[in-house]
Amino acid sequence: MDLPAPDRLAEVLRQRFGLDAFRPGQQAAIEALFAHRRLLCIQPTGYGKSLLYQLPATLLPGLTLVISPLLALVRDQVGQLGARFDIPAASINSDQDDDENARAMAGATEGRVKILFVSPERLDNLEAWRFLLGLPIDLVVVDEAHCISTWGHDFRPSYRQIVRAVRTLAERRPSVRVLGLTATANARTEADIARQLAPDEATPLRVMRAAMDRPNLSLATVEAAGAPAKLAWLERFVAQSPGNGVLYCATRDQTAIVAGYLAQRGLEVAAYHAGLDPAAKRRLQREFLDGRWRAIAATNALGMGIDKSDLRFIVHVDVPGSITAYYQEVGRAGRDGLPARGVLLYDPADRRIQTHFIRSAQPTPEDFERVLAVIAPDADGAWPNLTRIRVRSGLHPTRVTVVLAELREQGHVEKVLIDRKQVYRRVQGTDTPLDLTRYTRQDAVRRAELDAMIRYAEGAVPCLMQALRRALGDDDAPACGRCDRCAPPAWADLPPVEANEGVAGWLLHRDVEIAGSRRPPMSAGLALLDGQLRAPPFIDFMRRRTQPGASLAPAVIDLLRRQLDALARRHTFEAVLPLPSRTWAQRDAVAALAAEHLGVPWGADALAWRDAPDARQGELLNNDQRRQNVRGRMGAALPGATEGALLLLDDYVGSGATLAEAARAVRVAGHGGDVVPLTIAKVRWRLGARGIV
Structure with a gap:
């Protein structure tokens, strides 16, 4: 499509978007996109970057594909595009259920959608990738484009697939236009983005940068x-x-x-x-x-x-x-x-929490060796999926994602679809040494950026x-x-x-929520003590919980009664079920106290391990291992199909895997009412290492 006349752009702006004039730089950017086909636009937040693809989408005959990680913004834009501007839009992302994603895909396939939003992670889904390649895409928009650069402040491994997507779509449709948008790119990041999104070295990307001031x-x-x-x-x-x-x-x-x-x-x-x-x-x-x-x-x-x-x-x-x-x-x-x-x-x-984030995402050479070692077929010849690699390696989940992205990019590992399952397998005959210099550079950049902050x-x-x-x-x-x-x-x-x-007193006695779950169905519950505060009541409980004859501190007992009352206002309990434990010496005494306070019975052996876990949860390295350690191993003996609420009682919760397994067991046993967790403490396990944070 040729460059629209200025009068035509003004007409669409007025009739479709209800605006009398463009903001500074908007019309020039839209004209540059039509004229040069590839554009990187760097403008402050609030300067109307969305219009730079919304308006062209109404003029181009095919589909506009917007790759964006901002799921909250996507939800809002999909609704507004249809309701305010009569532009049919849809999205495909992990926040939607399968039916919603299927409707979006059908609408795009049948030509009923003009703008399709896709999260970067969907590009890494092989089935979604095949679907996108079959669409008549005229414009690809890379939102938050700084994320494709290792110099960017928010580098994401899944964004590496964006460059592949842009290049593949351009090969299939040479007329496709590409628009990169960001509010945060310094000169070094700008050059890196431009290099990656340019069609070739001989055809540089057009860059338009606005001043970053926000006068208001x-x-x-x-x-x-x-x-x-x-x-x-x-x-x-x-x-x-x-x-x-x-x-x-x-x-x-x-x-x-x-x-x-x-x-x-x-x-x-x-x-x-x-x-x-x-x-x-x-x-x-x-x-x-x-x-x-x-x-x-x-x-x-x-x-x-x-x-x-x-x-x-x-x-x-x-x-x-x-x-x-x-x-x-x-x-x-x-x-x-x-x-x-x-x-x-x-x-x-x-500074500590940001340093932790940097360290968690930074893989070591040993991490690459460990992941490569576990990418092997099992006894049945099946290659591992992502979860299996996490379980086998024990690494921090973020590190596994980063390592796999790098191994794929350097040709040591491939992701394939076998029997509708996405698995990873080694590429045979690859003996090129891994180049990990980008991580040394990236670590230095992130630490320097934190110092500046x-x-x-x-x-x-x-x-x-x-x-x-x-x-x-x-x-x-x-x-x-x-x-x-x-x-x-x-x-x-x-x-x-x-x-x-x-x-300070509120922090010690506040409600510490335990998240509920849909599978298995479990209501949100409460913990009494927040382990991250490292307050004296928590330290005392963790030290004394294994000592025979030790009891809960009076202040903790008072807090237990208060939280039982809070849960009883939400649920009608019919029994207290303590989880099996080899170490919590106060288990039965606390269960009896809770049952007496609620006026219900408690079952000492209602929950039991049919097959004992191979290790204690604290000895494992990540939450994937912890879920694997307890999955399917607990049984429940209930008096019959019940409809009242059951209180699941444990000493502390970390990953939530053991509570989820208990909830699964009581559901299998026929319980149809609420299942509510209550623990004395809540901790956060280290990921990629043993122990609590």
Whole structure:
């Protein structure tokens, strides 16, 4: 298709999108896409990058394929494209069930869809890949394009398949256009993206870069050491701030803590993270867009992708891993052009969690040797799938994913479809040594980016927005005149950071949720003590739990009764079933106490190992091994098919594998009512190593 006339672009903009004029740079970018076919557009968050493919999609005869990791944003865009602009759109991703994905695929195949969103991980699914190759794709959009670069702040192994997809689609349809979009790419990342998305060395990619300033966004940093100080500050800040906002957290557990504390203080705050089931994610996103919540405490599963233009504040409760990640996330505020604030809470201890993330994703030469060693056929000649490789290797799941992607890229391993199962097998005759220099480089880059982020958080920069802009390639960016370094009086209303014993007490006695599951059906439950706090009650329990004759501390007994009452308000219990244990000396006494408090019987031998696990869960290396260790080995002896709730009682929960196996056993035994877990403690297992974090 030839370059549309400016009048035609203006007509579509007005009639289809209801806009009278393009934002600065939008029309030039669309014209460049039609004229040059390959374009990388680097623009700040909130500058309308989505229009750069939405408008061309209405003019091109074929399909527009958008590869995006932002599932929350995708859900919102699919709905808006149809309802507001009459552009039929659909998505294929892991957050949807098989029926939803099948409907999306049918719509694309039958020509009823103009824009199809696909998560990068779907490109690694062999069946989905074959499906995509058969579609009449005219435009491929790589959202968050920095992710294809090892220099990018959020490099993802699955994004390596994007380059393959672009090249393969271009071979099949030479007329296909390619658009890369990102808000966070410095000069080095830009050059790497351009090299990978260019059709060949002789045909360079066109790059359009806008200035990274956000004139309506004001920035500040606040030093707050420890969770109690952060939570107390957040309560006052959210209460006094107008409008809605996002509270970014580094981990899922942190979202629960932040939302739980603020909610019990009367603020309408909910938690959002990738571990929620898809229905809960959709509900929370819809409610947030409709104004039901003042704020969402979220990991970047929501925060990067929420299409809510009127966010008035963004608070980072934990330091992110890089300035580029921070710029993208804080940039979600004020996309409507009205004044907005971004605040970073800084605790020097925050460095540890980001260092952990870097280390977890960084494979060693020994990891490659271990994965290669376990990719072998079993006794029946079957090659291993991903789960089997995780079980055999014992490595951190992220490392397994990274290692497999590298082994495939360097030709040592291939992923194939055998009997509708995706498995991995060694490529015979490959003796080329592995080149792992990219990981040395990537580790150095990530550590340097974290150092730069810490300097920003510590205030070792003269201007906050200037520091962000210069890190992203705006080398001549001036001071902004509005951050807390440039204009301290403008931030005089920020709450002070104060110690708060009440918050510390709440942390010790808060509800520690145990997530429910769909398969097997198990309701959400509670743990009494959060192991990550390493508080004295937790340390005392873990030390005394194996001692015969030792009892629970009085404070823990009080907490047990309180949580039993909380669960009894949600469920009508008919029995307490303690899980079998070779080490918990207080098991029977605690089960009897719980049963007496609830006024129900308890079954000492209702749950038992029919086939004892091969190892203790704490001795294993990852959660795949822990699930394999207990799967199918427990039996339940119930008085008959029952409909009341059963309380599953254990000393502590880590991966949740043993509780899930107990739930499976009681379902097999005929139980049709609720199954609710309760443990004394909740811990987090190390992944790729033994013990708890």
